Amino acid sequence: MPRSPIATERAPTRRFRRKGIAMAPLIRPDRHISDAANHADSYRVIRGRVNGLKKASDARLMPYLEQAGFGSAVLIWTSDLRYDLLTALVERWRPETHTFHFPCEEYTVTLEDVAMQLGLPIDGSLATRVSSFTDPAALCYQLLGESLEDEESNFSGLKFTWLKAKFGQLSAAATEGELMCAAPAYIMHITGGVLMPDANNNKVHLMYLPLLADLSSVSLYSWGSAVLAVLYSELCRVTNPNVVDMGGCLTLLQS
Template sequence: MLRGSRFGSTTLIRMFHLWYDLISALVERWCPETHTFHLLCGECTITLEDIALQLGLPINRSSITSVNTIFESVTLYYDLLGRSPGDAEENFTGLRFSWLKANFEHLPSIAIEREVMCAIRAYIMHIIGGLLMPNANNNKVHLMYLPLLFDLHTISSYSWGSIVLAMLYRELCRTTKHYAVDTGGCLILLQS
């Protein structure tokens, strides 16, 4: 299912060590007006082709602009993940990684198909929020991506690479502001 969803290659990225000095140096050279890095040798940028080649994400599919249907978060949790966070963990904008890990780290050997599908959605949500589009705090994934995982067979019909690149550009532009402390986005792609 992960290979069919086109997230299979991202699961191969197990551990990576980020070089924050390198990332900081790149951020300092980012020009928000042109979305390029200004280096001594000229200008360069990260392209959709980089994302397709390095992460294996689709780049020429349907664009992800917004979620068409408004869901009640508790219903969304139960329908797509099979359970809902408790009051202490509930957040109407995102799922905490600690909750995803606690509820989906171990799949029973006698799991039924619905449990497997819920675990796959949870794993993809973790990939989205932890690797591809993490926020600066890197502690949760935005809930807006969950409805896109409703039908696991149509996940590959979205241009995930485009949204990863757009999020990285947005985070780089935000990080150039004087008040920014940390940066988000796909830093492993930025580093490579």
């Protein structure tokens, strides 16, 4: 029977034991978290960069969110994340192949997982970042119905607290225009807080906002591909034993 490429790379026969579980070094021992875990006196659990919502969205927003292709993604809850489990997965991640190396086989998160579990579109145009804006204040006013003051934004990111106020305090008599401004604010929040969080745990980058200019065309972008790419990137980054926190869609990773 031919040996797998992974098996041929594991030249060292030495094994380590931590908390009664034997663990073998997976990659170069000076750079991967698995070796750091083998030698550590105490088990270090990775922290997650997540800014989730504690309550469901206003039912009046759902038609707009479903039109944009985010109808299922807004139902994600982050309160049950198991960071010890996520840390164990990171210890098994191989950046060379973008797969988890388990004793039985290799596995990974796929686009099919993204489509099935998050309901995000995985076909269509790339959800590319917009790196520069000619008038970010005008963009915010056009899509969110309000231009931010300097203390609320540095015009590279929107605060989650400000976004929550946009869609969390809708009056009973909210107009269609107010709802259409609240929907992009909601999508911005779950994008930067749950689906693709980055180092700014209290803000979401403005680069996603231009993609939400027309809610009827938002679903034409492959948001699922972007979510998966960010998760892969974060998994590779956090295998460095010096990294202590992780972004990306941790709910998808755990499930």
